[in-house]
Amino acid sequence: MPATVAPLLEAIDITKTYGSNEVLSKVSLSVAPGEIVGLIGENGAGKSTLLNILSGVVSPDAGKLRRNGAPIAPSTYREASRSGIIRVFQDSALIDNLRVYENLFFGWEHFFTGRLGLLDRRAMLDAARKALDAGGLTELAADRPISDLAPGERQALDIARAVATADLLGIEAPVILFDEPTTALDSANEENFLRLLERLRGRAGVVFVSHRLGEVLRSCDRIVVLKDGKRVADAPASGLTDADLHRLMVGRERTGNYYREDRQKPRPGPARLEVNGIAIAGAYEPVSFALAPGEVLGLAGTDGSGKRRLAQTIAGERSPDRGEIRVDGKRLRTGVPAAVAAGVAFVPGERQHDGLIVRETILANFELPSLHDLFSNAAGFRLGRKARTAAERYIAELEISAPNGVESRIDTLSGGNQQKVLLAKWLVRDPRVLVLENPTQGVDTGAREAIYRAVRDAAARGVAVVIVSDDLPELIGLSDRILILVEGRSTRLLDAAPGAKPEEAAVVAEMIPAGIRSTPGTTPGITHV
Amino acid sequence: MSDQTVPIAPLARLTERLPFRSGPSFVDVLPLLVLVALVVFFATQAESFLGSRNLLVMSGQAGILLLVSLGATLVIVTGSIDLSVGSIILLTGAILSRLLVGGVDSTLLVILATLAIGATAGFVNGAIFAFGRIPSFIATLGALSFFNGLGLTIIGGRSIAFDSPGVLNLAIGQWIPNVQNSALFGLVALAILFVFSRSTRFGRYLYAIGGNERVVALSGISIRRYKILAFVLSGVTAALAGLLVTAQLSASGPSLGSTALLDSLAAIVIGGTALSGGNGGVHRTLLGVLIVTVLVNGLNQLGVQDFAQIMIKGAVIVVAAIFTMASQRGLHLK
Numbered sequence: 001m002p003a004t005v006a007p008l009l010e011a012i013d014i015t016k017t018y019g020s021n022e023v024l025s026k027v028s029l030s031v032a033p034g035e036i037v038g039l040i041g042e043n044g045a046g047k048s049t050l051l052n053i054l055s056g057v058v059s060p061d062a063g064k065l066r067r068n069g070a071p072i073a074p075s076t077y078r079e080a081s082r083s084g085i086i087r088v089f090q091d092s093a094l095i096d097n098l099r100v101y102e103n104l105f106f107g108w109e110h111f112f113t114g115r116l117g118l119l120d121r122r123a124m125l126d127a128a129r130k131a132l133d134a135g136g137l138t139e140l141a142a143d144r145p146i147s148d149l150a151p152g153e154r155q156a157l158d159i160a161r162a163v164a165t166a167d168l169l170g171i172e173a174p175v176i177l178f179d180e181p182t183t184a185l186d187s188a189n190e191e192n193f194l195r196l197l198e199r200l201r202g203r204a205g206v207v208f209v210s211h212r213l214g215e216v217l218r219s220c221d222r223i224v225v226l227k228d229g230k231r232v233a234d235a236p237a238s239g240l241t242d243a244d245l246h247r248l249m250v251g252r253e254r255t256g257n258y259y260r261e262d263r264q265k266p267r268p269g270p271a272r273l274e275v276n277g278i279a280i281a282g283a284y285e286p287v288s289f290a291l292a293p294g295e296v297l298g299l300a301g302t303d304g305s306g307k308r309r310l311a312q313t314i315a316g317e318r319s320p321d322r323g324e325i326r327v328d329g330k331r332l333r334t335g336v337p338a339a340v341a342a343g344v345a346f347v348p349g350e351r352q353h354d355g356l357i358v359r360e361t362i363l364a365n366f367e368l369p370s371l372h373d374l375f376s377n378a379a380g381f382r383l384g385r386k387a388r389t390a391a392e393r394y395i396a397e398l399e400i401s402a403p404n405g406v407e408s409r410i411d412t413l414s415g416g417n418q419q420k421v422l423l424a425k426w427l428v429r430d431p432r433v434l435v436l437e438n439p440t441q442g443v444d445t446g447a448r449e450a451i452y453r454a455v456r457d458a459a460a461r462g463v464a465v466v467i468v469s470d471d472l473p474e475l476i477g478l479s480d481r482i483l484i485l486v487e488g489r490s491t492r493l494l495d496a497a498p499g500a501k502p503e504e505a506a507v508v509a510e511m512i513p514a515g516i517r518s519t520p521g522t523t524p525g526i527t528h529v
Numbered sequence: 530m531s532d533q534t535v536p537i538a539p540l541a542r543l544t545e546r547l548p549f550r551s552g553p554s555f556v557d558v559l560p561l562l563v564l565v566a567l568v569v570f571f572a573t574q575a576e577s578f579l580g581s582r583n584l585l586v587m588s589g590q591a592g593i594l595l596l597v598s599l600g601a602t603l604v605i606v607t608g609s610i611d612l613s614v615g616s617i618i619l620l621t622g623a624i625l626s627r628l629l630v631g632g633v634d635s636t637l638l639v640i641l642a643t644l645a646i647g648a649t650a651g652f653v654n655g656a657i658f659a660f661g662r663i664p665s666f667i668a669t670l671g672a673l674s675f676f677n678g679l680g681l682t683i684i685g686g687r688s689i690a691f692d693s694p695g696v697l698n699l700a701i702g703q704w705i706p707n708v709q710n711s712a713l714f715g716l717v718a719l720a721i722l723f724v725f726s727r728s729t730r731f732g733r734y735l736y737a738i739g740g741n742e743r744v745v746a747l748s749g750i751s752i753r754r755y756k757i758l759a760f761v762l763s764g765v766t767a768a769l770a771g772l773l774v775t776a777q778l779s780a781s782g783p784s785l786g787s788t789a790l791l792d793s794l795a796a797i798v799i800g801g802t803a804l805s806g807g808n809g810g811v812h813r814t815l816l817g818v819l820i821v822t823v824l825v826n827g828l829n830q831l832g833v834q835d836f837a838q839i840m841i842k843g844a845v846i847v848v849a850a851i852f853t854m855a856s857q858r859g860l861h862l863k
């Protein structure tokens with residue numbers, strides 16, 4: 001772009017300190033018209049704080065913001081919105097019990113007041129129609145309730161809303177800030193999001209925070225890397241590679257094989273986990289497979305393919321309508337307590353909702369599933385010292401960084417460290433079957449390595465592992481075999497032996513329902529079930 | 530005087546070892562400061578306040594309020610609420626007075642009957658809540674009305690007096706000199722439930738359920754079982770309070786337990802256990818009970834009207850809740 005055009009948004013030498021902790025140190029960032037800027041860094045590098053400052057949620061201690069060359073100092077999110085800096089939050093900010101059009105204009109209803117100060121519903125619906133069409137949501141009815149939208153539609157709506165807000169306010173070139181928009185999306189929806197992002201390029205500037213280095217490289221023009229509150233790189237995406245970004249973020253080279261495929265070897269022996277024709281009506285059709293000790297099975301599919309339900313069934317959270325699950329030959333009774341007793345461990349995807357009590361300490365979370373056996377005596381008295389020693393061992397083993405040791409509250413830890421605690425609370429039970437749902441979602445690169453190592457360690461001890469992950473490179477990298485589910489049917493079982501891994505594109509092609517698929521998956525190395 | 534300060538000293542040590550916090554925060558010590566301020570205020574305003582007779586009366590009042598608040602605290606720790614504690618007191622008093630008038634005169638039998646009434650009422654509450662899958666607020670609101678109606682039916686809506694020295698002694702006797710037995714019962718129950726909630730797996734489950742029920746369920750723990758357990762404990766401590774109140778009066782009557790719900794909720798909230806569940810505990814409730822007792826007793830000593838007292842109590846609850854919530858938000862943001 002020509003140097004004469006002022007950047008849409010400029011942050012200059014932003015500094016922010018919490019207590020004695022300098023979260024941002026003289027960080028600068030600029031967004032030119034039509035530019036997509038990737039903002040990456042490990043958890044705690046300062047990405048969220050920078051977004052908070054850009055969007056008026058937090059005020060900087062020092063530094064300046066400029067919008068189209070003019071200084072601004074938004075002190076609230078609304079003020080930032082008015083100047084055309086609009087944020088799409090990490091957890092969709094849509095309100096479930098309102099309709100599409102109500103959500104689109106939420107907070108800006110006064111643009112639609114008619115006579116007597118009442119809302120002009122017709123005008124809102126008309127404007128909503130235009131906004132939806134512009135955002136590529138031509139199929140979506142403006143008066144539909146939000147609660148029945150699919151994740152991909154919600155995301156598209158979040159983006160349409162950001163653009164609609166700018167339109168309402170008469171802002172020609174808004175800056176849209178995305179906070180890890182693809183974290184909760186599966187691969188198909190992720191593609192969809194990247195297409196939407198491309199559409200924005202024509203009229204907005206974008207700041208895009210993500211943990212997924214591949215998509216940042218693909219979709220961004222320029223990449224800004226933060227490390228420990230400092231900007232360590234600001235460079236065109238075209239000259240950078242995955243490995244460069246990793247090195248910049250972590251501060252060291254990515255060592256050897258990321259997913260430790262060299263350690264991938266299931267041990268022969270009688271099946272550790274047998275799934276025999278289980279099915280849940282409306283979720284997935286009968287599926288069967290068997291895992292040897294140490295074998296890792298990946299479940300792949302789009303949202304709604306039934307892969308999550310299948311994983312949850314193995315974990316005992318859902319009861320199958322038919323079929324049976326066996327662990328070491330013994331039939332599993334239904335319910336989580338029975339599954340836990342049989343040695344099944346479940347690391348759910350929503351770690352803050354389903355995995356950990358965030359207001360409790362590491363110790364309280366760590367000991368919870370084992371209070372009835374490992375960490376209490378026959379009378380029910382808690383064996384505090386034993387639990388503490390075990391927790392401390394896992395803190396060291398998994399390299400959990402916690403300011404107050406086992407007494408640290410979960411909500412003071414980074415996402416990666418939280419995930420490690422969640423893993424530890426199950427590993428201490430020495431499980432036979434480990435079910436993992438998105439084990440590295442929202443987890444930085446350094447912590448990922450430790451988690452992959454822990455999964456390989458478990459497999460080496462003979463644990464059968466079932467992984468559901470929306471991060472396909474991870475799923476392919478970790479798995480021995482990959483079971484593909486399409487609309488509840490298990491269609492393929494791909495071999496993913498080390499050195500003979502299927503390509504990501506081939507797996508995606510398998511995941512897409514037949515009616516939509518343009519070219520049939522004919523990749524070598526794929527066998528029918 | 531020393532009797533009153535005895536429970537406070539160990540408490541300071543206890544607050545340093547709160548189950549889920551690393552050190553005492555402002556909100557941990559605030560109730561203690563309020564208590565000291567109230568004691569000083571009333572001592573200077575009413576000469577009789579620190580008189581040995583009044584201290585003895587207060588220890589009895591505090592013991593009974595402590596009992597009814599203890600189980601209710603555990604229910605609140607799980608993130609639920611038990612609105613039926615006052616009605617369980619009435620029901621217990623009604624049944625016991627009928628038994629005593631009807632010729633039963635064994636103190637042991639009376640205690641066993643109390644435990645049975647409390648456990649049954651609590652189990653009913655817990656089972657309706659856990660199996661009916663309705664909010665505890667609604668379940669125990671219904672139970673409140675039902676138990677009240679049942680109690681009033683049993684006594685025919687009027688007072689029933691009995692004469693049982695053994696039972697009277699349970700409440701106002703002094704097995705330990707200068708401490709009413711009611712206070713002793715309260716402190717023993719506090720000690721048991723404190724150890725229970727801190728050092729047994731059952732107690733830990735109650736906190737975990739209040740912290741995040743879903744996480745507990747996905748950890749392979751039967752949530753229903755422990756929710757019901759909390760309500761059973763609440764029923765039992767409420768029934769024990771009912772026994773002591775009835776014994777103290779040597780009579781039951783339609784207004785029995787009518788202030789227990791408000792007073793116990795006040796004590797719990799003032800002590801610093803949040804209604805959202807997952808934190809606080811019985812040790813905090815002790816402080817709340819002492820504050821409420823001192824406040825009520827002191828206002829009586831000053832001759833403040835009953836109705837004005839009710840207003841003051843309401844205001845104190847709201848202020849205490851504001852402090853508790855503010856401190857939690859503060860902790861959450863850190």
